[in-house]
Amino acid sequence: MLEVDALSAGYGHVSVLHRISLRVAAGQSVCLIGANGAGKTTLLRCLAGLLRPSSGRILVEGNDIAGRSASARLDFGVTLVPEGRRVFAPMSVRENLEMGAFRRLWPRRDRRVEADMDAVFDMFPRLRERLNQPAGLLSGGEQQMLAIGRALMSRPRLLLLDEPSMGLAPRVVQDIFAIIRRLNQQGISILLAEQNANMALQSAAWGYVIAEGEIVREAESTSLAHDPIVRTAYLGL
Amino acid sequence: MVLARAKSDSLSSPPVEAVSRPQLRSPGRTAAILSDHRLLLIVWLTMLVVPFAAPNAYFVSLANMMLINLILIASLNLLMGYGGQISLGHAGFYGLGAYVSGVLGVKFGLGAWIGLPAAALLTGLAALLIGIPALRLRGLYLSMATLGWNAILVVMFNRLIDLTGGPNGLLGVRPFAFGRFALDTDARQFPLLWLVSLLVMLAILNLLRSGTGRALRAVATNELGADAVGIDSFRTKLLVFVLSAGMAGIAGSLYVHVNQFASPETFSVSNSILLVVMVAIGGSGLYWGPLFGALIFTAVPPLLLEYEDAELMLFGFAMLVVLIASPTGIAGLPAILRRWLASRRS
Numbered sequence: 001m002l003e004v005d006a007l008s009a010g011y012g013h014v015s016v017l018h019r020i021s022l023r024v025a026a027g028q029s030v031c032l033i034g035a036n037g038a039g040k041t042t043l044l045r046c047l048a049g050l051l052r053p054s055s056g057r058i059l060v061e062g063n064d065i066a067g068r069s070a071s072a073r074l075d076f077g078v079t080l081v082p083e084g085r086r087v088f089a090p091m092s093v094r095e096n097l098e099m100g101a102f103r104r105l106w107p108r109r110d111r112r113v114e115a116d117m118d119a120v121f122d123m124f125p126r127l128r129e130r131l132n133q134p135a136g137l138l139s140g141g142e143q144q145m146l147a148i149g150r151a152l153m154s155r156p157r158l159l160l161l162d163e164p165s166m167g168l169a170p171r172v173v174q175d176i177f178a179i180i181r182r183l184n185q186q187g188i189s190i191l192l193a194e195q196n197a198n199m200a201l202q203s204a205a206w207g208y209v210i211a212e213g214e215i216v217r218e219a220e221s222t223s224l225a226h227d228p229i230v231r232t233a234y235l236g237l
Numbered sequence: 238m239v240l241a242r243a244k245s246d247s248l249s250s251p252p253v254e255a256v257s258r259p260q261l262r263s264p265g266r267t268a269a270i271l272s273d274h275r276l277l278l279i280v281w282l283t284m285l286v287v288p289f290a291a292p293n294a295y296f297v298s299l300a301n302m303m304l305i306n307l308i309l310i311a312s313l314n315l316l317m318g319y320g321g322q323i324s325l326g327h328a329g330f331y332g333l334g335a336y337v338s339g340v341l342g343v344k345f346g347l348g349a350w351i352g353l354p355a356a357a358l359l360t361g362l363a364a365l366l367i368g369i370p371a372l373r374l375r376g377l378y379l380s381m382a383t384l385g386w387n388a389i390l391v392v393m394f395n396r397l398i399d400l401t402g403g404p405n406g407l408l409g410v411r412p413f414a415f416g417r418f419a420l421d422t423d424a425r426q427f428p429l430l431w432l433v434s435l436l437v438m439l440a441i442l443n444l445l446r447s448g449t450g451r452a453l454r455a456v457a458t459n460e461l462g463a464d465a466v467g468i469d470s471f472r473t474k475l476l477v478f479v480l481s482a483g484m485a486g487i488a489g490s491l492y493v494h495v496n497q498f499a500s501p502e503t504f505s506v507s508n509s510i511l512l513v514v515m516v517a518i519g520g521s522g523l524y525w526g527p528l529f530g531a532l533i534f535t536a537v538p539p540l541l542l543e544y545e546d547a548e549l550m551l552f553g554f555a556m557l558v559v560l561i562a563s564p565t566g567i568a569g570l571p572a573i574l575r576r577w578l579a580s581r582r583s
Contacts, residue, residue, distance in 0.1 A: 048465060050464050050465070069469065070465070071467035071468070080465045082461055082462060086459050088455050088462060098451075102452065106448020106451070
């Protein structure tokens, strides 16, 4: 599904990512764990097209999309659920979901959007209850659900999730991760960046550890969870 | 479709029977379109009585200025209220439109009907060139950049004396005319201003209802979120900056041919600031806000003519009062009253 090859990127003269390589197989769930400032968000922003990498390749189903715009990435089935949710606070829940299907509603309207919205409501019944409420009035967990729902409205094949557990109560984090697992079971490939290494390793099949802009370890999640260095540095054990 | 298979099981809370299944309305909200469009038509049809009911020509000339100011404030509201980009250069674009149209007439002998589209196009083009670097700046920095642009324009209006007439102003501008029938009285000018302002208000309404309008609202609230759903936020901002400036250019052209005169101080930075104030007092990001803003902007200065020095101070005071009582401006008052009544009833 996704193949990242020697990707480097940064902001202005500050380089953040140094020759990152990673893979997400079709239908696979992969997590990327690392401390604050390790480069997780920067990597996902490169993959979503919000930041132009300075070098390297990003292959999605064999197509190099490194030079493509953010909106073109959606056509390749790559959608980002950004860090901090980034819902449109004054817009209603419905309008937020419509924004997720923006390119399928304007200028010409794709009739299947309604069915997709129904499917999102079936997955997140709470959102249906709050249909006409401004997104800014939702709880943190509901906003995260809305951010995921909005991303689903673009019919992704690869979902990039940036820190979905951020600022949420443990119970809600469990719910969110259950959803992510279910999406993966439905066939959506997942790349999940998380500081909450424990939850991330439990839900993903494969894990990468990123530190100071470099991949320092990769393994099956179960074996990463038993890696002594990972245990002390990221799991706090 | 992957999502469709998820229908059977749901998470986090049991389905609520009482909640009706959402029927996705068309994204433009058909019901709302009709009411705002209808209201627009009603208000403009009502305005047609002005030339007949007005007690004197002076009143009609105020109505004319109000319509020009409306175009100016509504176009700034599009950029600032809906797009979240505060420009302190709007009076500069207004002036650019006025001088382009006026100079084309006075120095090159071109008629006002050519000046009007030329003003819109050249002002839009200037906004494109300025916007490409300036819109990379956010918040206050954008305001400062546009303020600088306005200051540069005022210097040019003052110094390019051969073209603009300098501080003495541009004299001898001819009015709009149909052959030998010149629109040289207030009552003759009114229908033209009525029509152009209606078209501008209609264009803004339709733009807001379009995908671009929705994208603009998304960009104003959350640029990163907008980018994540595939909206090019920079392009969206640039498009609206250009459109907004083009409309200011139209207002400028109307102004110069109606008054048959233009001078630099009308287009000063302090007037740009006043325009921002009028957007806020009327109701920033509310469609009907600029109508109130334009009424105040036009009606208050003649009333305060005797206290010329205090004008800005009184405007400032009025802004404080309005914005504390109704942070969403005058057009936001009904919603506030409704909420207040609802809370009293419960």
